[in-house]
Amino acid sequence: MNGEGVLTGEFFMMGDVACAEGAISAGCRFFAGYPITPATETAERMAERMPQIGGTYVQMEDELASMITVLGASWGGVKAMTATSGPGFSLMMENLGWGIMTETPCVLVNVQRGGPSTGLPTLVGQGDMMQARWGSHGPYEIIALAPSSPQELFDLTIRAFNLSEKYRTPVLVMTDAEVGHMTEKVVIPPPEEIETFPRRKPTVPPHEYLPYKADDDLVPPMANAGEGYRFHITGLTHDERGYPVIDAETQDKLITRLVEKIRKNKDDIIQLEENGLEDAEVVLCSYGISARTALWPVELARREGIKVGTLRLITVWPFPEERIRQLAGRVRAFVVPEINYGQIALEVERCASGQAEVTLVGHAGGDIHEPERVLEAIRRAVR
Amino acid sequence: MSSKQTVNPKLETQNSKPDRHPMDELLREDRLPHIWCSGCGIGVALTCFIKALQKCGLDLDKVVVVSGIGCTGRVAGYVNLDSFHTTHGRAIPFATGLKLANPELKVVVFSGDGDLIAIGGNHLIHAARRNVNMTVICVNNFNYGMTGGQVGPTTPPGAITSTSPYGCFEHPFNLPYLAAASGAVYVARWTTLHVRRLEKSILEALHKRGFSFVEIISPCPTLYGRWNKQRTGLAQMQYYHDQGVIRHGLDPKEADIGLHGEIIEGVFVHIEKPTFLDFCSDALAKSVG
Ligand SMILES: Cc1ncc(C[n+]2csc(CCOP(=O)(O)OP(=O)(O)O)c2C)c(N)n1
Numbered sequence: 001m002n003g004e005g006v007l008t009g010e011f012f013m014m015g016d017v018a019c020a021e022g023a024i025s026a027g028c029r030f031f032a033g034y035p036i037t038p039a040t041e042t043a044e045r046m047a048e049r050m051p052q053i054g055g056t057y058v059q060m061e062d063e064l065a066s067m068i069t070v071l072g073a074s075w076g077g078v079k080a081m082t083a084t085s086g087p088g089f090s091l092m093m094e095n096l097g098w099g100i101m102t103e104t105p106c107v108l109v110n111v112q113r114g115g116p117s118t119g120l121p122t123l124v125g126q127g128d129m130m131q132a133r134w135g136s137h138g139p140y141e142i143i144a145l146a147p148s149s150p151q152e153l154f155d156l157t158i159r160a161f162n163l164s165e166k167y168r169t170p171v172l173v174m175t176d177a178e179v180g181h182m183t184e185k186v187v188i189p190p191p192e193e194i195e196t197f198p199r200r201k202p203t204v205p206p207h208e209y210l211p212y213k214a215d216d217d218l219v220p221p222m223a224n225a226g227e228g229y230r231f232h233i234t235g236l237t238h239d240e241r242g243y244p245v246i247d248a249e250t251q252d253k254l255i256t257r258l259v260e261k262i263r264k265n266k267d268d269i270i271q272l273e274e275n276g277l278e279d280a281e282v283v284l285c286s287y288g289i290s291a292r293t294a295l296w297p298v299e300l301a302r303r304e305g306i307k308v309g310t311l312r313l314i315t316v317w318p319f320p321e322e323r324i325r326q327l328a329g330r331v332r333a334f335v336v337p338e339i340n341y342g343q344i345a346l347e348v349e350r351c352a353s354g355q356a357e358v359t360l361v362g363h364a365g366g367d368i369h370e371p372e373r374v375l376e377a378i379r380r381a382v383r
Numbered sequence: 384m385s386s387k388q389t390v391n392p393k394l395e396t397q398n399s400k401p402d403r404h405p406m407d408e409l410l411r412e413d414r415l416p417h418i419w420c421s422g423c424g425i426g427v428a429l430t431c432f433i434k435a436l437q438k439c440g441l442d443l444d445k446v447v448v449v450s451g452i453g454c455t456g457r458v459a460g461y462v463n464l465d466s467f468h469t470t471h472g473r474a475i476p477f478a479t480g481l482k483l484a485n486p487e488l489k490v491v492v493f494s495g496d497g498d499l500i501a502i503g504g505n506h507l508i509h510a511a512r513r514n515v516n517m518t519v520i521c522v523n524n525f526n527y528g529m530t531g532g533q534v535g536p537t538t539p540p541g542a543i544t545s546t547s548p549y550g551c552f553e554h555p556f557n558l559p560y561l562a563a564a565s566g567a568v569y570v571a572r573w574t575t576l577h578v579r580r581l582e583k584s585i586l587e588a589l590h591k592r593g594f595s596f597v598e599i600i601s602p603c604p605t606l607y608g609r610w611n612k613q614r615t616g617l618a619q620m621q622y623y624h625d626q627g628v629i630r631h632g633l634d635p636k637e638a639d640i641g642l643h644g645e646i647i648e649g650v651f652v653h654i655e656k657p658t659f660l661d662f663c664s665d666a667l668a669k670s671v672g
């Protein structure tokens with residue numbers, strides 16, 4: 001990967017802008033989107049930057065178009081992304097499913113705001129976490145990352161592109177209005193220090209190429225349109241040739257592989273940040289902005305002598321089931337603050353399966369948690 | 384499945400089977416027979432498209448076919464080219480992504496009236512407005528074939544369909560008028576009876592710089608025809624014969640189609656104007672260098 005376009009240096013940068021720069025550093029050269037608060041700044045940055053580095057910015061007529069245009073661009077051989085928020089995320093769901101079914105690498109950023117519906121356009125929410133997991137119809141696995149700072153929005157956007165190419169699947173960056181609109185120090189490394197994952201190209205001649213014959217890690221190499229492979233791609237259930245086959249057997253084979261290619265590689269995909277868990281009685285488990293705002297109440301609780309550690313989910317999907325299970329065997333409780341009425345908390349509860357108590361610190365959206373509420377939940381957990 | 388069933392019969396079997404059909408090179412033989420009913424017009428539309436491809440002189444490795452969902456949407460699965468069967472209504476924005484990502488590609492959208500005009504109507508008008516380089520071939524059979532013959536945005540007033548049992552209560556879109564008003568640089572309409580003219584129009588559309596649109600009025604005897612006194616493909620072709628009128632250059636505003644009424648055919652728009660990519664490269668050459 002050549003380093004053209006990488007804006008090496010130290011910046012005071014908004015999260016949304018850092019997201020755009022992360023994409024560029026990862027080799028993204030195509031952005032299609034539709035303006036929506038609080039994700040618009042990513043689009044604006046891309047509109048300015050793409051032309052400077054030989055990329056394309058196109059503003060589509062809606063988010064249905066944005067998502068499928070990104071998928072088209074990816075098959076055209078270019079790393080591509082879109083960025084949106086709740087209402088636009090809802091509109092992208094069907095085509096996200098097409099991307100999963102056809103194994104199309106791309107990145108979709110959701111700068112979450114308060115919902116449902118138009119909700120709180122300018123204010124924070126984390127209410128789309130289950131939509132990220134299950135928002136498109138049918139059984140599937142998805143990869144979703146949750147940054148807690150502008151720097152991490154930069155870093156994880158790069159990682160999202162790399163995972164999307166490595167596992168040939170759309171990857172979601174589930175950030176939120178607080179992180180997206182926060183301005184902070186962002187360090188962009190020199191290009192040679194940025195790892196990028198190139199497209200997995202076929203090594204066989206066109207007449208031997210089967211678009212959905214997977215390698216050992218369950219991921220098939222990908223020819224781009226116009227390279228002479230003459231392939232057919234469909235969102236219908238298909239065989240290794242990419243041809244539609246409408247029966248339960250083919251469905252089983254295909255969907256099992258699509259699910260397994262993520263599940264079997266979850267150790268590579270899942271990233272967690274842990275602090276003070278060695279002797280913890282309580283685990284503060286969170287993600288995104290809520291993991292960050294929980295740091296202060298955790299500190300206060302420690303000063304009170306409560307043994308509380310933190311588990312921050314940098315990768316939210318696939319869910320770190322094993323780690324939660326291990327911890328549940330030896331801690332008293334999990335406290336899960338999130339800006340919704342219980343989404344990731346449900347997953348923690350599922351994995352803890354009665355071995356440890358799970359307390360949601362919910363929030364309807366529009367603001368971050370008051371430290372006192374989180375602190376009180378930690379106190380109650382050890383009472 | 385053995386890897387012998389390769390996806391590109393062209394490369395394997397070229398010149399080796401003297402009895403091959405002249406179009407086999409561009410069809411996926413291993414996917415035949417196709418799903419279309421006897422008497423359906425989609426096969427005729429595809430034949431004209433393939434003939435135009437064979438004459439167009441384009442590098443066929445760079446020609447990509449994109450379809451949405453529907454009986455017509457299955458075309459992508461039968462052509463031996465890079466081809467995409469996308470989601471319902473979204474063929475045009477998918478094609479936009481392909482074309483803008485790789486301007487070397489010749490992108491053809493081949494889909495139905497429901498797909499392109501109802502659920503995908505917004506994308507059609509915006510792609511025409513942007514003048515993105517692509518050819519859109521719309522098979523208009525006046526109904527939603529794939530789902531069992533429901534009323535759609537091109538169904539003539541009064542026509543019976545499975546969801547307009549008392550006759551269609553809505554005004555239909557006149558597609559050439561819609562495409563022209565939206566900014567298409569090439570707009571034509573033919574029926575599947577007028578195959579030579581249709582083929583010529585597709586060829587012109589393929590060579591056009593910008594957004595070209597060809598409507599093909601096509602029989603769906605199984606559903607639309609059955610309920611509207613044209614029970615066979617032949618009966619529908621007879622209708623096209625009796626009521627087809629060629630009027631090149633006519634203001635497409637005049638090209639409405641009523642139930643069993645006149646079908647005005649011809650090339651209505653054939654103009655030049657800068658494309659999306661022209662604007663991009665001109666403006667950027669000036670401002671970014
Ligand atoms: C989002 C969505 N809604 C509905 C459908 C069901 N559906 C499949 S094809 C079709 C209509 C196709 O009509 P048209 O484009 O005219 O194609 P034809 O079958 O007539 O060639 C519909 C409604 C779908 N696949 N996706």
Ligand code: SF4
Pocket residue numbers: 418419420422423424425454455524528529602603604605606607
């Ligand atoms: S249902 Fe109609 S459009 Fe579909 S294949 Fe049959 S005749 Fe053709």
Ligand SMILES: [Mg+2]
Pocket residue numbers: 453495496497522523524525526527528
């Ligand atoms: Mg139709």
